[in-house]
Amino acid sequence: MKLISWNVNGLRAVLKKGFLATFTALDADIFCIQETKMHEGQAEVNTPGYYQYFNYAERKGYSGTAVFTKYKPLAVTYGIAPYFDDDEGRVITLEFPKFFLVTCYTPNSGGELKRLDYRTGWDEAFRAYVSHLDETKPVIFCGDLNVAHEEIDLKNPTNNHHNAGFTDQERAGFSVLLKDRFLDSFRHFHPTKVMYSWWSYRFAARSRNAGWRIDYFCYSQRLQPEITDAQILTTILGSDHCPVELDTTDALKPVETEEKAGAPQA
Template sequence: MKFVSWNVNGIRACLKKGFLDYFNQMDADFFCIQETKCQEGQVELPLDGYYQFWNDAEKKGYSGMAIFTKHPPLSVNYGVGEKECESEGRIITLEYDLFYLVNVYTPNSQRDLARLDKRLQWEDELFVYLKQLDAEKPVIYCGDLNVAHQEIDLKNAKSNIGNSGFTIEEREKMTRLLSEGFTDTFRFLYPNKTDAYTWWSYMNKVRERNIGWRIDYFIVSNCIRDAIIDSQIHSAVLGSDHCPIVLTLNEELLKTKKISI
């Protein structure tokens, strides 16, 4: 079972840069995108065989997300009731028999950290939500989470300590989640892999020199981590300032529940 997540930094722009070629090549069961920057009716996506679920921001040209899937869900939920960000199109949850899929576009704390307090409130509300879901069935949580968790997850760690996306507070929220029953799938498989990034600044030659950050994640409930086959970063795929990430799970292990808790 294949899952893809990609912050497309504007789906209309990404369509002009090969989005559909990559989408069709991947043939994923679930394809999650963030930062669509448009309303659903403003773009036509010929995705034969896929159900489309969109969560648009009220503000045009801002935020937004979608999930494209071959599998009809049992239920769909938009947001978790968070007051500050519920109008920004930042969460979609699809429920299935074996798991919840939660696609998230986490608010940025902004360069001057003006939104850090709101970001931390968001993290607390999302944590409670994920724990509630996890108590019912396993969770597959993905998206642009706007945090590099450890120093290994960005190129210039020391000079970025305290900056947006690498504050102690943001990193501690991720640490809390991973200590409360969840697994970062990439680090589970590749704990010491360096120079593995998912976002690069548009500044000159930054991506060519691989001066990046790993801020896009697939995180799963610990009880299904033995079903992880691979967790990849497709850094060679262009079209956005982020690259896609891909999670492959063993569907038979999920079905038969031959999983460790």
């Protein structure tokens, strides 16, 4: 089974840059996106054979997440209540028979770290949320988590030490999230490999590969026997992020239903 996660930095924008061709070519079983920057009815996303679920931010043109899945989930949840009151459309959770799938667009701490307190509160709440899910069944969570965990995960760690996404607080929060419960898939399979998933649009960062690894698939440790690989798809363009991929055995694949995938759900 193939799972894809991609911060598209504006779904309407990326639809004009070949998103549907990329979507079709990747042929994922579950395709998660972050930063849709749209509200219901602002764009038609034609993905035959997939159920669609959107979580929109109250603020127009901001944040937002979506999931496209070939398999109808048992249940769908939006946000992480009661752990955090989120009106920015940052999380969608799909429950399948053998696992929960969570896509997340973690808040950025912002310029001059003006939103760092909000961000650290979010990190604590998200950790409580996925840990609670994990008590019921294993969890796979993915998305733009807006943190480069270790120095290997960004091009210039010294210069960025106190910048959003590489503060001590954010890195420590991610360490606590993983500790004793979850695995960072890419780092598990590729412990010393240097690859990035986001490059600033400024200073020709992508052509110089001056990037950050801030997009993740993580999963409950007990799922490890069913996880086969993790990849960063750096050649795929269209956003300042590239997609990341998680591959699993078919043991996690939900049972197919005869019901045809229908219209978008919000």
